[in-house]
Amino acid sequence: MRFSFFLSEAFGSMRRNWVMAMAAVITVFISTAILGAVLVTRDNLNQGATSLKNRVMIEVFIKDSATPQQTQALERKIQGMNDIKSYKYISKDEALRRFRERFGERIVANLPINPLPASYEIQVKDADRVDSVAQQFFDNPVVDNDPGTHNGVKYAKETVRKMLGTISLIEKGMWVTTGIFAAAAVLLISTTVRLSIFARRREVEIMRLVGATNWFIRWPFVLEGFITGLVGAMLAAAFVWVGNWGIANWIQSSQIDFLSLRVFRMWWQGGSWPLGLMPTLTILGALLGAVGSLVALRRYLKT
Amino acid sequence: MIVFEDVIKVYDPDVVGLQDFTCHIGKGEFVFLVGPSGSGKSTLIKLVLKELVPNSGRILVAGRNLGTLRKSRVPLLRRNIGCVFQDFKLLPNKTVHDNVAYALEVVGEPRRSIRRKVPEILSLVGLAEKTDSYPHEISGGEQQRVSVARAFVNHPPLLLADEPTGNIDPETAVGIMQLLVRINRTGTTVVIATHDRDMVNRMRRRVLQLEAGRLVRDERRGSYDQVTEEVGDAL
Ligand SMILES: Nc1ncnc2c1ncn2[C@@H]1O[C@H](COP(=O)(O)OP(=O)(O)OP(=O)(O)O)[C@@H](O)[C@H]1O
Ligand SMILES: [Mg+2]
Numbered sequence: 001m002r003f004s005f006f007l008s009e010a011f012g013s014m015r016r017n018w019v020m021a022m023a024a025v026i027t028v029f030i031s032t033a034i035l036g037a038v039l040v041t042r043d044n045l046n047q048g049a050t051s052l053k054n055r056v057m058i059e060v061f062i063k064d065s066a067t068p069q070q071t072q073a074l075e076r077k078i079q080g081m082n083d084i085k086s087y088k089y090i091s092k093d094e095a096l097r098r099f100r101e102r103f104g105e106r107i108v109a110n111l112p113i114n115p116l117p118a119s120y121e122i123q124v125k126d127a128d129r130v131d132s133v134a135q136q137f138f139d140n141p142v143v144d145n146d147p148g149t150h151n152g153v154k155y156a157k158e159t160v161r162k163m164l165g166t167i168s169l170i171e172k173g174m175w176v177t178t179g180i181f182a183a184a185a186v187l188l189i190s191t192t193v194r195l196s197i198f199a200r201r202r203e204v205e206i207m208r209l210v211g212a213t214n215w216f217i218r219w220p221f222v223l224e225g226f227i228t229g230l231v232g233a234m235l236a237a238a239f240v241w242v243g244n245w246g247i248a249n250w251i252q253s254s255q256i257d258f259l260s261l262r263v264f265r266m267w268w269q270g271g272s273w274p275l276g277l278m279p280t281l282t283i284l285g286a287l288l289g290a291v292g293s294l295v296a297l298r299r300y301l302k303t
Numbered sequence: 304m305i306v307f308e309d310v311i312k313v314y315d316p317d318v319v320g321l322q323d324f325t326c327h328i329g330k331g332e333f334v335f336l337v338g339p340s341g342s343g344k345s346t347l348i349k350l351v352l353k354e355l356v357p358n359s360g361r362i363l364v365a366g367r368n369l370g371t372l373r374k375s376r377v378p379l380l381r382r383n384i385g386c387v388f389q390d391f392k393l394l395p396n397k398t399v400h401d402n403v404a405y406a407l408e409v410v411g412e413p414r415r416s417i418r419r420k421v422p423e424i425l426s427l428v429g430l431a432e433k434t435d436s437y438p439h440e441i442s443g444g445e446q447q448r449v450s451v452a453r454a455f456v457n458h459p460p461l462l463l464a465d466e467p468t469g470n471i472d473p474e475t476a477v478g479i480m481q482l483l484v485r486i487n488r489t490g491t492t493v494v495i496a497t498h499d500r501d502m503v504n505r506m507r508r509r510v511l512q513l514e515a516g517r518l519v520r521d522e523r524r525g526s527y528d529q530v531t532e533e534v535g536d537a538l
Binding site: 002005012013067202203205206208209210211212213214216232 | 349352354375378379380381382383384386392394395396405406408410414453519
């Protein structure tokens, strides 16, 4: 059995039934494009959420009067904590430099002294633990609290919690949407393939009567499905990629900084996708087409 | 070549296909199956191809028991049986050449030998000029000859024909029959289901007559109708 024979059978049949082939390509295109759009949005949200979570930070301000020994003791305490991913010491000078960078030279130019306190920036491993970590610094004597408050320890308490809740909700919703559209894609494709095979069931019957094995009959159909799926999914991947790229550019140029969420340009790097989202989408479409053919053929090759 | 032992085939809503059917067809024989419409001729042919499975009884083809033949071996069985149908059963999207070549592709014949064998058999059936035509572009008789070519291109030991001359004019029918005789001379067993009285009477070959699924006559050098004393007297 020759591969070239099967391939020429597949191409011949697509040329003859080009309307059906086009319909199948368009079906794959639409369903994969929707699937791709959902996945891109989900990946973007995921990355956004990750970067948000990473930015959940506790700032601990240190009294100007603290001795180096006291500061070191505080640092050792931070080092000893389990829930901490990283920390960074921001000296008074560093704080001023940042301030200057952000608000301009003019404001700080004639300051007689540096009013900004030194601080530790602490990143927690798990955004949910931010509360309990922060509380451990509340009553530390080195911390620059106003009397009767804990305002020397700063972190976004309620905001963070709400944001995280929303993100996890959106994430769940996206998974559900992905599932629904993936199922719809399989259904649509297998229906299209079934239609085209139904139109050719007499051919299949004749092939069987001449002694063709089931796989001999299947191969051209499977290749046809594979090629159809490949073309449709490649178009869809290109479409999604261009759309994603356009939106990313638009957001960047319009200076919208929605929760500092960036739209990622996905190509080879694609979040959770081993090959990148677009190649994965393409392969997925091709496999979908092939499997759709197999499933649709099953009833004609039973006995 | 073909053995039927007490074969019963009943179609779903209690319709008799074959009943208590026993017969033996030897290697290299040339046999006509005759009988009125609905008597079970096509049923018999489908049973030999294992397109149908009998309700009871035993069928042997080339020594193989079809009852114990695994599903996956059915294609192998069919490759050793050439088949000609009343409605030709040609692949509509393939040219005359490719239709015949398909039977060779199926058995994995090398390309070079396909290139040699197909034109050979097509000129044997007189269709050398129609090589690149599609089935719908040629006449019924020509289509039938294509299907004979396809059935024989593998040189199978057994050739079944279900009303091969049913749809074509008498002269062309004679041509087809001569083709089948020639094929038979190469040693291939040929079984033909037919309503063609003149043909059967002219050829005087073995005749199996069916009636409502039963074998009612098995005659060497037989004719289409049963010539009995009474009928002879009446004439
Ligand atoms: N698929 C089927 N389902 C139900 N009954 C069937 C089926 N195929 C054939 N029959 C019945 O079985 C009987 C034998 O049919 P068969 O086709 O073998 O006859 P035949 O001798 O080939 O007739 P003809 O000369 O008209 O082709 C008929 O009564 C027919 O109606
Ligand atoms: Mg019949």
